Amino acid sequence: MAVALVEVTTTTRSLLMRDMDNRINRLLTQEAEEFAGFEERGKDPETGRSFASADRLLTVFLQQQNPDADEELIGLVRGADGDLAQIRQQGGIGAGLPLYRDADAKRRIFDSPDSTGTLHRPQGEIRWAKVTVARAGAEPDAAFVVAIHPERERERVDTVFRSLLVISGVALLLTTGIAWVVAGRILRPVRVVRTAAAEITEQDLTRRIPVHGTDDIAALAETFNGMLDRLDRAFAAQREFVDDAGHELRTPITIVRGHLEVMGDDPAEREETVRLVTDELDRMSRIVEDLLVLAKTERPDFVVPEPAQVAELTADVFVKARTLGERDWRLAEVADVEAELDFQRITQAMVQLAQNAVQHTTPGETIRIGSRTAGPHLELYVADSGPGVQPQDAEIIFERFRRGTSRRGARGSGAGLGLAIVKAIAEGHHGRVRLSDTPGGGATFTLVLPAPQVPEGHHT
Numbered sequence: 534m535a536v537a538l539v540e541v542t543t544t545t546r547s548l549l550m551r552d553m554d555n556r557i558n559r560l561l562t563q564e565a566e567e568f569a570g571f572e573e574r575g576k577d578p579e580t581g582r583s584f585a586s587a588d589r590l591l592t593v594f595l596q597q598q599n600p601d602a603d604e605e606l607i608g609l610v611r612g613a614d615g616d617l618a619q620i621r622q623q624g625g626i627g628a629g630l631p632l633y634r635d636a637d638a639k640r641r642i643f644d645s646p647d648s649t650g651t652l653h654r655p656q657g658e659i660r661w662a663k664v665t666v667a668r669a670g671a672e673p674d675a676a677f678v679v680a681i682h683p684e685r686e687r688e689r690v691d692t693v694f695r696s697l698l699v700i701s702g703v704a705l706l707l708t709t710g711i712a713w714v715v716a717g718r719i720l721r722p723v724r725v726v727r728t729a730a731a732e733i734t735e736q737d738l739t740r741r742i743p744v745h746g747t748d749d750i751a752a753l754a755e756t757f758n759g760m761l762d763r764l765d766r767a768f769a770a771q772r773e774f775v776d777d778a779g780h781e782l783r784t785p786i787t788i789v790r791g792h793l794e795v796m797g798d799d800p801a802e803r804e805e806t807v808r809l810v811t812d813e814l815d816r817m818s819r820i821v822e823d824l825l826v827l828a829k830t831e832r833p834d835f836v837v838p839e840p841a842q843v844a845e846l847t848a849d850v851f852v853k854a855r856t857l858g859e860r861d862w863r864l865a866e867v868a869d870v871e872a873e874l875d876f877q878r879i880t881q882a883m884v885q886l887a888q889n890a891v892q893h894t895t896p897g898e899t900i901r902i903g904s905r906t907a908g909p910h911l912e913l914y915v916a917d918s919g920p921g922v923q924p925q926d927a928e929i930i931f932e933r934f935r936r937g938t939s940r941r942g943a944r945g946s947g948a949g950l951g952l953a954i955v956k957a958i959a960e961g962h963h964g965r966v967r968l969s970d971t972p973g974g975g976a977t978f979t980l981v982l983p984a985p986q987v988p989e990g991h992h993t
């Protein structure tokens with residue numbers, strides 16, 4: 534705005550100056566033409582004929598004139614001695630030395646070959662026009678001179694220019710003030726959001742930014758609130774996880790301590806205590822291991838898929854599962870394909886499922902393990918013939934530390950991490966875990982993996 538105002542002001546000044554120049558030029562021509570016309574057609578009022586002398590012509594003409602301010606009309610007549618005599622008329626001369634008192638300037642104008650010009654004097658500039666009074670054949674010995682002193686006019690333009698500058702300055706200050714206030718108003722909601730955001734991170738995550746209206750700021754606040762929601766949930770989940778983990782780990786510690794405190798000297802009792810304590814410690818280390826696995830699930834290298842023989846994997850799982858308990862283990866079917874998957878992790882998941890199956894069956898009951906391809910999916914399953922999963926438990930058992938409602942043998946079973954790990958492994962393969970009923974009773978857990986099949990011939 535400052536640049537624009539300076540531009541406007543200086544342009545105005547130069548326009549005014551040009552205007553003034555034009556006006557002076559017009560005035561000079563007009564006066565000169567008027568005199569020329571008078572010289573040609575004018576009659577001496579006393580004789581009724583043409584003027585007898587230049588002196589008389591100039592005198593009569595000048596008597597009729599009424600010059601403006603800063604304007605001088607002078608008739609110059611050269612005498613026999615070469616001196617210049619003058620007849621004059623002038624308006625109020627505001628600035629500088631009047632021409633009629635400046636003999637040197639008069640001479641320069643009189644002798645100038647031009648009919649118009651500008652005289653730069655230390656006592657002020659003069660714009661002039663001249664009409665020589667020519668007597669036929671004779672050397673011009675008289676002239677009519679119009680002189681204008683532009684100084685005062687120029688000062689007026691400068692005054693206008695200065696007031697424009699002042700007005701511009703005031704306008705600039707005003708607009709700056711207004712812009713300041715308006716910008717402050719526009720930015721106030723942003724400031725509110727910012728302060729609220731700052732307070733929230735410093736305090737707790739339950740606070741939210743107030744949302745007013747439907748503008749961009751409101752949208753920003755809403756987005757921010759949404760982000761806070763997610764953060765809040767994530768932190769809550771983390772806190773819950775730590776709480777649960779702590780709780781699960783404290784229980785075995787309490788039990789071990791209890792056993793050790795009441796242990797007597799009886800060798801049989803000692804043996805029993807050692808067995809119980811070892812059991813608890815085993816359980817504890819299992820929980821710690823599972824927790825470590827769960828903690829890793831967010832890492833990108835949690836699952837590293839590589840081409841693997843599904844048949845080999847299924848057989849491997851079957852062999853491992855058989856060591857888990859006296860059950861009627863059956864290798865139901867085997868998919869003889871190669872697929873991109875993490876051999877170790879899938880085995881781990883299947884063993885967890887087999888472990889659960891053992892926990893929910895009695896010796897001699899049937900547990901079937903198998904793998905098959907179904908469309909683009911690869912399915913690996915463990916089907917037991919136990920009591921199955923209660924419908925109300927179907928969702929929650931996949932969450933960590935969650936166990937079903939109909940649990941066999943309160944102690945000895947795990948912390949509820951197994952299925953959470955299985956789910957994490959399936960999702961790491963972009964797959965899922967499907968829970969269905971085994972025909973004839975029992976639960977079937979299936980890993981459904983969109984394992985891309987490696988083309989035949991890739992075998993080594």
Ligand SMILES: Nc1ncnc2c1ncn2[C@@H]1O[C@H](COP(=O)(O)OP(=O)(O)OP(=O)(O)O)[C@@H](O)[C@H]1O
Binds near residue numbers: 889930935950
């Ligand atoms: N084969 C199954 N038949 C019936 N219920 C099952 C079966 N597998 C799991 N469940 C139910 O799901 C719950 C969660 O299983 P999960 O494997 O996550 O935990 P867990 O076996 O209790 O403990 P962990 O596996 O950590 O040792 C179990 O407590 C049980 O109620």
Ligand SMILES: [Mg+2]
Binds near residue numbers: 885888889950951952
């Ligand atoms: Mg389990």
